[in-house]
Amino acid sequence: MSTWTLIRRNLGRNRTRTILTTLAIAFSIFLVCAVMTLPSVRDSILAHSSNGRRLVVHHKYGIAYGNLPVAYAQRVRNITHVVGLNHLTWFGGIYTEAKDFFPSYAVDSDTVGETLGEYQFNPTELDLFQKTRNGALVGIRTMQKFGWKIGDEVTLRNSVWFDISLTFKLVGTIPDVNPVSSTLFLFQRRYFEEALRPYENLGSTGWISQMVVMIDAPENLSTVSAAIDEQFRNSPQPTLTETEFAFTASYLSAFDGIIQVIMLVGFLVVAAIILIAANTAAMSVRERINEVATLKTIGFRRRTIFSLLVSEALLIASLGGLLGAVPAYFILNAGKSSWSPFLGPLSLFLMPVSVMIQGVFIALFVGILAGVIPSRNAARLNVASALRQIT
């Protein structure tokens, strides 16, 4: 027999209570891991948007405010230090339902390879994309989400551009090199313009959402940025040119409020679980006051009693933490998650190992907080008084 035997047997004393407390901790840690993944996804997206030689040009008052004329592209190409440019137009395509959301853009197929080189397009697929009028390059996560294969034809409808529907032939995939690229749906601008031609008299053609500009060296970022915005300062569609990082950070800042609320809810859950676990620990200790008094009578010291009781709380908490954090890692990283209208790219649940480890440590923290007060009180029990109560 050892103290470990005593700890283990005491946990088995009321199995229902032990199991329920463990599961309560497990569920809360699962939730907390999901919540803590949000900032790490945001950080991951930002980290992958730090190309030092790329600028994003959009309408001065925001992408949602207005588009830019496609004619701007050639003028920007002519600015000194600009070595490449691609323009993107938001399509907003829907495959099944609006909630199964993924970003879809019409792009300049001739320059997408050079300006978005880190997406690691397959050269053969990129060549086919350029030659196929209705060809599409699709992020691997979006392909997996809908069970698409190369060669499939898919039709996307939209509610942004006169409710047009377009049918595409999937000619290539975009590898999972970063959270955003793995969900993209890119197609030819020419195909898009053709579809909009019937609405030309309504001013539908000739517009782009943003430009991605490659420059020759990072030290020329501010020079080129100023030159672009100066060129269109007095036009009806003035521009705002930002580094890619600043553009992404600005876009993601729209979700900061939601993230904070979700994080707050998550930590309130942890606080609730601490209270539940503390109550369970207190009940368990209260029921065994006579045994604690007996152990102290035999000669067990305060710190030994304290260690025994806190160990029980820590064992339950660590078990609950593992049962919550490890499944969270595998379930949330199952690869099927994608953009959502509510959280945008932040719903790409890619839980890093660090969050799983943090989840386990939070569980241990819960165990310590829940167990330390009842254990300390029991360890400080006045033996003579306790014996008077139980005899």
Added chain:
Amino acid sequence: MIAVNQVSRIYRRGADEVHALEGVNLQIPDGTFAALMGPSGSGKSTLLNLIAGLDQPSSGDIAVNGQNLRGLSEDQLAAWRAAHVGFVFQFYNLIPVLSAAENVEIPLLLTRLSKADRRQHVETALSIVGLTERKNHRPNQLSGGEQQRVAIARAIVVDPQLLVADEPTGDLDAKNADDILTLLRQLKNEFRKTVVMVTHDPRAERYVDQIFHLDKGILVNGTP
């Protein structure tokens, strides 16, 4: 030898003081079976707790085999009890999730004995109380008398010089009570233990060497 010299114990209850013991003097030689008797509230259990090192007197001294217990810290008292004192309670106080053998082994966890040595000590203690064949049973599988014998085995497993028992027969029927008192007498005779027992049981007079009567915290008389 247990020497109690002018011992008083005062408890404070808010603004009131309760004089549980007042100026108690007694001596219990080694190898004696002594009983502390008296009505409820007379201070018997208080005196027993002081002798056993579970409490400190408010004044006076208690020495057990030359060790003055007054002024020892809580940890020092705990260490002294672990090595020198065995306890038997009225309601056995066995841990229900452990077997009889595991309950007996608990005091040995405070020693540096190896697992094999601990097992040997447990076997010896259980054989003394006649419960070797019940060593793997849990307390809820034992009768009251058997549980008390397991408790006695736990009390003697570290081979203490002093055994203290607080109403050891209080929860037992007549037959089992006699068996327990006989066992305690046997421990005193064969193993030279000093046994101090608090009891209301008049049968105890047949088994003990000394009786000390207390009333309202005062030692009324003591028989040699």
